[in-house]
Amino acid sequence: MAKAFTHGTADVKKQPGFAVIAAICIAVLYLPLMIIATYSFNAASNIGAAWKGFTIDWYASALQNREFYDAAILSIGLAFAAMVISTVLATAAALGTTRGKRWRGQTAAFVTLTTPLVIPEIVTGISLLAFFAAVAALIDINFGLGKLLIAHVTFCIPFAYLPIKARLEGMDETLENAAADLYATRWQTFRYVTLPLVVPGISSGAALAFIVSFDDFTITQLIAGPGETTLPLYIYTRIRRALTPEINAMCTLLLMISFIFIILSFAISKRRSQ
Amino acid sequence: MTEFQSSATSGSAVDMLGIVKDFDTFRAVDDVTLKIQPNEFFTLLGPSGCGKTTLLRLMAGFETPTTGSILLGTKDISRLPPNHRPINTVFQSYALFPHMTVAENIGFGLKMLGRSRSEIKVTVDEMLRLVRLEGRGDSLVTRLSGGQQQRVALARGLAPRPQILLLDEPLSALDLKLRQSMQIELKRLQAETGITFVFVTHDQEEALTMSDRIAVMNAGKVLQVGSSRDIYEHPADRFVAGFIGETNFLQGDLEAVDGMSGTVRLKNGVRVSAGLSEEAPRHGAITIVIRPEHIEITDVGAAGSIAATVATVVYFGTDTHIHTHLADGTPVIIRQQNRRDGSRAPQTNALIGLVLPLGASQVLRD
């Protein structure tokens, strides 16, 4: 022990081997993704084959694939709609559970808003399956894509809600008092003070809602009707058939879209967090 | 529904009548009645938790009184929301809008009042000049120093020309030098604008320097209202005397009363003459208060003096504090100004005589 302290200042925080484990950890998390991305550029037509040279043919063929294209459009459209609706609902809810005096039942409201986070996806999936079947049996409605939208909005709400709530809680309530003191009505206070200051939280929450909806596989698979194939569902049906290099390209594209939104969300929430 | 009440004292800027504010079981403000005069620099002074900030928030409209009413002129404003009161606040944390420039902050109130863009610009420029921030209108408030933010907060509160400006410990975040110059600045602003300032502080020195009148508060009650001199030299009770400056308390019996003064026989038999306020008791065992700088030192055994033993002598530059105790153990502090001739301060353990000059001591209210 004394030996460790002989050179310069003692680093009391250092624990032997922890840096190595951290490095292994990052490797474990990233290597598979990097390998799949690298192989999406491999010219070999067999997926397990050795490196045969660089090509972007697999991307070209993925993007020209009509089914892939349709699935991507559906996924993006669905994620966008779910993002907008869930963010609006979550923003209102966050305003209701943070500012001013606490109200009776506020804790219960908070627990309810975050329950979708602790229910395993498979349970949510079969619950919605059973629920929509029961509703369809009672009244003759064809929900169509509405089913997917309702499901996605519901499980996106807590993901949008939490960053907005955190932002509002970090915001000095005196600012709103100051606005009211300077003759702003409740709406003007919201419009000129609260909203501009909470925008980073809202953007961050919206980005998360988008990713969560865009990436969802389990719940969507259980409730999607025929023809309602999202991108993850399409990729799943493809790997059931055969693993081809084209799938590597598709997976890489899917990851790229997620990455963009994650980094966006991260950057927004870190920026100007006063 | 706006209630109008006729008031005999329609000359006041703010009339608070029997204000009580309860938070659950805690009574923050306990039956406060106060009249604040127009164009006055009025200070609410008291320790933290005494209810002074709650009183300010009641005036601003962030709280509604449990009972009692607040009149602005003759109009009852106690249940109006903050944006309907011609009263502005300078917050302790300044509460500047971080996403706006200095000019946008200052012009916010006028914008909300629906004033024209040109009028806002003129007023903002005037305010920037008033608080000596010319040319900084386009800066982001987050880029300003603490003192500059303070000025912006003041300008923002003054820009809509409110009838009352409330200041909630606005100087507490500044360092000593800056605080002293801001004290003078605040006095100037108040005089130039003619707006009534209601200032909240726990710093007695700040209160004494700046205020026209001070209300000393403790435990939700107003204990004394008066000018700085009144409060310092004629404290009404033990709390006020102890809270404002250093002071000595001596026990005795009130033997004779003659108008506004009385003869007090101290425990050791020495008789002194002490001032009597209207609320002070007229007989029996009482406490008198005397400021350390008012006590004179003489030789032990001199006529009319009280014998005391010197415990510690502390040199303070401008003056020297002499800690002594009387025969019965009562501590007494004496403050002597240091002169150039180096008049000798008593030595530790020396026996000295203390003289309480006529009118320097005061009988306290129970």
Next chain:
Amino acid sequence: MATDVDIAEAQLSHKRWLTAPALLCITLFGMVPLITVMSYSLMQPSEYGGVVPKFSPDAYISLLFQRDVFDDALTFSPDYLIIFARTVAFGAATTLLCLLIGFPTAYFMATRSPDTRNRWVLLITIPFWSNLLVRTIAIMFIIRDEGLINMIMLSLDLINAPVGIIFTDFAIVLGLIYSFLPFMILPIYAALEKVDFRLAEAGFDLYASRFQVLWRIIIPLAMPGIITGCVLVFIPTFGAYVTPLLLGGGRHMMIGDLIALQFGSSRNWPLGSAFATVLMGFVLLALYIQARKAMGVSHG
């Protein structure tokens, strides 16, 4: 005039109203479906999927027993119990291994400079939010018989024939660790970041060794984060569906697959609902333990 009302009261009703749409959405499409499924677990299966609304405890009985087709006699059948036990074992193994890798990583992150810390958080966050299906496919790609690992080992002549990694218990646990490791790291990191490391100095000053400082000072302070991390890994592992589906190849089922199977080709909704109810029971138990422990630690 609308202004002459009690301000606080007005704000409160206003606030309640704001939460209503989100609450309604989650109640109607989150809670009601869950209750529906729980009630289905006490009904009889319909032939074409769905339920016959008649009370029957059969779903729960068949969790442990098999009913003889001819004489209705119940015989003990451990098939489902084994799947439950496997799920618990996989969950526990995954949680433990994630903790062993995650704690040192979180510790390493928390002891960096603030800028470096932010970069590490981003590094861990990216896989956290990345597509689970794609990540599982990536693992599959590496460990399958024609995958990268076997290919490299074959070309290095370390083995003669591909080692079967995929479709084993090991593959599933590996996939689960890979999927849920960030869930362990981030809460532990959040707890460690708040730890005042001058306490470690105080520990060394009082003759503690590096390990003693870690074990007796740092770990107790990080305990709320460790518990949260364990719960956050255990809950999704317990309900895992995609990972065993792809890496277990249908031979090594977990509860998640079993539930999906009952609602899919087996068409026994009450049984699937019973599994789901039991699963939710475990989840609530884990959350309850976490709430208790986290509170106990922060008050201790």
